[in-house]
Amino acid sequence: MSELALIIEDDEDLANIFAEALRGVGFEVEHVADGKIAQERLKSGSAPFLVLLDMHLPHVSGGQLLTQIKQDERFANTMVIITTADARMGEAYVNQADFVLIKPISFVQLRDLTSRLKPKDQS
Amino acid sequence: MKMLFERFMAISTADPDDTRRRRILNILLVSIGILSLLALAASLAAIFLEVQRWENVKLLIIGSIVTVLGMLIIYLINIFWSGRVAATIFLVFLTLVFAFGDTPEQVSDGRSLFAFAIPIIMASILLAPWLSFVFGTMSGVIVSVIAVSIDRVPNIPAIAGFFVIALVSWLSAGNLEQALKELRDINLNLDKVVVERTQALAESLARERIEAGRNQAILNSIADGVIVFDRNWNAILANPAVRSMLEISRDQVAGKNFRELIQQPGLSPHGRDLLYAMMEHETQPPSFRIEWNGKTLSVSAAQVYDMRNDVNVNIGTVAVFRDFTREAELEKLKSTFVAIVSHELRTPLNAILGYSEMFKETVYGPMNEKQVNMADRIMKNTKRLLGLINDLLDQAQMEAGKLTIQMGPVKPAELLETLHGLMDKTAADKNLTLTSEIDPNLPDTVNGDAARLQQILVNLVNNAVKFTEQGSIRVRLWRPKENKWGIVISDTGDGIPPSEIPYIFETFRQVDAAATRLHGGFGLGLSIVKQLVHMMNGEIEVESVLGEGSTFMITLPLVIPEKVAVRRS
Numbered sequence: 001m002s003e004l005a006l007i008i009e010d011d012e013d014l015a016n017i018f019a020e021a022l023r024g025v026g027f028e029v030e031h032v033a034d035g036k037i038a039q040e041r042l043k044s045g046s047a048p049f050l051v052l053l054d055m056h057l058p059h060v061s062g063g064q065l066l067t068q069i070k071q072d073e074r075f076a077n078t079m080v081i082i083t084t085a086d087a088r089m090g091e092a093y094v095n096q097a098d099f100v101l102i103k104p105i106s107f108v109q110l111r112d113l114t115s116r117l118k119p120k121d122q123s
Numbered sequence: 124m125k126m127l128f129e130r131f132m133a134i135s136t137a138d139p140d141d142t143r144r145r146r147i148l149n150i151l152l153v154s155i156g157i158l159s160l161l162a163l164a165a166s167l168a169a170i171f172l173e174v175q176r177w178e179n180v181k182l183l184i185i186g187s188i189v190t191v192l193g194m195l196i197i198y199l200i201n202i203f204w205s206g207r208v209a210a211t212i213f214l215v216f217l218t219l220v221f222a223f224g225d226t227p228e229q230v231s232d233g234r235s236l237f238a239f240a241i242p243i244i245m246a247s248i249l250l251a252p253w254l255s256f257v258f259g260t261m262s263g264v265i266v267s268v269i270a271v272s273i274d275r276v277p278n279i280p281a282i283a284g285f286f287v288i289a290l291v292s293w294l295s296a297g298n299l300e301q302a303l304k305e306l307r308d309i310n311l312n313l314d315k316v317v318v319e320r321t322q323a324l325a326e327s328l329a330r331e332r333i334e335a336g337r338n339q340a341i342l343n344s345i346a347d348g349v350i351v352f353d354r355n356w357n358a359i360l361a362n363p364a365v366r367s368m369l370e371i372s373r374d375q376v377a378g379k380n381f382r383e384l385i386q387q388p389g390l391s392p393h394g395r396d397l398l399y400a401m402m403e404h405e406t407q408p409p410s411f412r413i414e415w416n417g418k419t420l421s422v423s424a425a426q427v428y429d430m431r432n433d434v435n436v437n438i439g440t441v442a443v444f445r446d447f448t449r450e451a452e453l454e455k456l457k458s459t460f461v462a463i464v465s466h467e468l469r470t471p472l473n474a475i476l477g478y479s480e481m482f483k484e485t486v487y488g489p490m491n492e493k494q495v496n497m498a499d500r501i502m503k504n505t506k507r508l509l510g511l512i513n514d515l516l517d518q519a520q521m522e523a524g525k526l527t528i529q530m531g532p533v534k535p536a537e538l539l540e541t542l543h544g545l546m547d548k549t550a551a552d553k554n555l556t557l558t559s560e561i562d563p564n565l566p567d568t569v570n571g572d573a574a575r576l577q578q579i580l581v582n583l584v585n586n587a588v589k590f591t592e593q594g595s596i597r598v599r600l601w602r603p604k605e606n607k608w609g610i611v612i613s614d615t616g617d618g619i620p621p622s623e624i625p626y627i628f629e630t631f632r633q634v635d636a637a638a639t640r641l642h643g644g645f646g647l648g649l650s651i652v653k654q655l656v657h658m659m660n661g662e663i664e665v666e667s668v669l670g671e672g673s674t675f676m677i678t679l680p681l682v683i684p685e686k687v688a689v690r691r692s
Contacts, residue, residue, distance in 0.1 A: 013474030020486060085469060091574045104473045104509055107480040 002028045003049035003118060008038045008065065009083065010057050014103075018052055018083075021111040025118055035060030039068065047074045050117065055084040055093070066096055079117060134202065139307060140300070144249050145206035148213060149198065151245070156194040163187035190220075210249040214242045214258060222265045231270035232278045239266065240288050247289075247296035255296070259289030348420075348444035351427075354437055356381040356402055365444055370416050389416035398422070401442075412447060419451035420444050454522060461519035465512050472512070476505045510585075514647035517578075521654050528658045533571040535561050535600045535608075541577055542598065546584045555591055557584065562601035569608050570682040575655050576610075582648045583612045583675050591616030591672070603678060610677040618669040627665065628653040 005027035009015040012033065019029040027050070032038040035057035042065065051069060055062035062082065069075045084090045085103040094100050099113065132153075134145045166184045169175040193216055201209035218239065225235040239262035247255035262285050267277035342349060348365025350358050361376040369376075369387070376384060385398050394413030401411075401424050410423035424442045428435040482490065482498035490498070520526035539559045550557040580598065587596045594615030603609050619627060628649050656663045661679035 011470055011474070013471070014477065017474070017477035017481065020481060024486065085466075085473075087574050087578065103469075104476050104506075107477050107486075108484060111484075 002026055004028050004030060004046060005050045005052065005114070006041070006048040007031045007052045008035075008057065008062070009033065009052065009054040011054075014054075014083075014105075017107055018105075018110060021107050022050075022052070022114055024111055025115045027114065027118065034058050035062070035065065038065055042068055042072070042075075047078055049077075050079045050081065050114065051075075052081050052083060053097075055082060055086070055089055063093070066093065070096060081113075134206075136206075140303070141206050143303075144210065145201050148201050148206060148210050148249055152194045152198045152201065152213065156191050156198075159187045159190040159194070163191070186224075207250060210245075214246050214249065217242045217245070218258065218262060218265065222269065227269050227273045228275075231266055231273065231275055232281070236266065236278065236281050239285060243285060243288050244292045247292035252293045252296040252300065255289040255292040256286070259285040346446075348446075350376065350381075350442045350444070351439060352381060352442065353439045356440070358384065359439070368415075368418070368420065368444055368446055387415075390414070412451070417448075419447045421447040458519040458522045461515060465516040465519065468512050469509060469516075472505055472509050476502060476509065479505065511647070514651060517651050518647055521651070526658075528572045528575060528655075530570055530572055530659075532568045533573045533576060534568055535565055536567070538573070538576055538580060539598065539600070542580045542584065545581055546588070549585065550588055550596060553588060553591070554593065555588060556595040557598070558595060559598040560600070562599070565600055565602045565608055566681075569679075571659055571679060575659065579652050579655055579677065580610065580612075582652050583610075586648055587612060587614035587616060587673070587675075590614065594672070602681065604681075606681050607678050608681040609679065611674060613672060613674040615672040618671055618673055619665065619667040620669060621667075624665060624667065628663070 003026075005022045007015050007018050007022070007029060009018060009031070010033050015031050015033065019031060022029050030041075030048070032041055036059040038057070039060050053062050053065060053069075057065070062084070066080065066082070069078065069080060079099075080097045081099040081101060082090060082093050082097040083101050083103060083105055084093075087102050090100040090102050101110070101113075132146060132149050134142050134149070136142050136145070163184060166175070166180040166187065169180060170177055197209045197213045197216070200212065221235055221238040221242070222230060225233075229235045243255050243258045243262060246258040263282040266282060266285075270277040342360070342362040345362065346364055348368040349360070349362045350365050351360040353359050357378060357380050358376050359378075361373070366373060366376065369384075370389065371384070371387065381398070381402060385395050390398075391414035394415060397411050397413055401422070410421050413420050413422055422442060422444055424440050426437055427439045427441060429438045430436075479498045479501040481487070483495055483502060485495070517526065539561065542559065543557065546557055584596060584598065591614045596615075597611075597613045599611040599613075601609055601611065653663050656677055656679070659679055661677055663678075664676045665673060666676070667673035
């Protein structure tokens, strides 16, 4: 079974590109485009191996979602990669997230990074 | 009574000497007239009371009447015709009275001799000083003739005495006249001077009033608020515009110290700090903005100097306030607009960038070389466009005052590590080497805004890569002074023409249009770098040799973070 990557991103195109990069590495991808829906999703369902979290989301901000993830023990082993266009915001969350990627995020960059993160013992 | 007497004695003439003489003559005439009337009254009383007989006092009565009439005639001549004629008649009359009023013996050599002194002295006072000699001579002749007529030898010593009296009278009257004349001249001059001075004063006052009125009118009519302060920052003058702008009454500003004035609750604390700074520094910034009662005001101040003994003396300050509210709102609106548009532009470009990269990486199957190349060109152009939008966004944020600096501890080593991570590939793509070094005396941690410092480094290195065709780009972090640290970025590129150096930090400026096409970008990068450096209280300089390369030097204040922590606690 492949690892689950949860993409929380309101821009459909970026979500597509990220999903393609992650699938290329071998992740199973789940996409949520809205902060509120993401909040609900995080309350139940399986814990993803990796969350790609956009900071600027409708209804509920990425920051709130990050806090929620950090407080939930089920996500203790979940890696969080923050994506944002605002370098300053990225700076603010650099200690809470595993990685901060500043947009524009290169397809190759994301593919290479997640490829390194993905456990090698599988498959 | 006194007024009646004054009117009775009054003489109307322009010559003050003549007036004086005629007044004295009047006094003499009146006194002699009164004496004669008294003598007449006494004689008549004596007859009436039968103390004397008519024959005995006949001469006295006739003499008195003649004298009173004579005095009256002379008085009328004196008042209405001529003082000189009156005085001459009076003196001749007096001399004749003395000559025939007594026995010839007494006149020629007895008690009446001395009476002649009176007209001699009077002549010098009433007519002219030299006429005392005329009357002296006349008296001498009369006395001699009378003496001879009764077969006596004239009294020569007495006649000589007349001349001595005449001499003394002449001298004293002459001196008196001279003294009076001088006094009159002095008075006259004084009057003239007073008149002149008064006129001059009146003119200058009128001129000043006109000028002050004109200045006041100008000051009242200009839309800018003006306050004039003296050297101690007490308000001397405030025009109506400034009063309505600052919403203060005349009493709240007139004569008040500026420090008191800026305690108004409507003034923002930041504005108050700026105004304090304005008071404390001799050299003023060109202008700055403050928030006052919800208005944005632009303030500029100029020191007023007075040249005294070739030394400029500061005599005060003129502060000009301009209502900038509307302009500030428009600026903010523009910046918000730019920010929104930039965001909206960036989102699809990020998508284009990602998709074209996927093409290039042949995610959906193999492509031929030309197709890969094309995808690469799409990527590069998209990046260029994104770079421009990022710059625009930064510029807009800076103008809106939204871009703020967050100072904190910064590790120079981390700055360089990130820089290499971001820029090594960009440099390598152009076959350039990017090297960096940290001076050993630079602390491990310095104070600054890490994200902005990173942005500065990336912008400058990007710029260096853009304008360098071969060679290297060197980044050096060092400590030029005990309390400064700096960034030096040198390249081996084209260099910048000296004439262009002053303008390279301006918004939308690049050395020439051809270079813009060749290298891409609009030259916002350097302008943003400079603004960021200034926001961190730093300075940026550039040195360049055409064909050899350019060096950008940034100097920033060095505050060891530990010290900051101590100060905060």
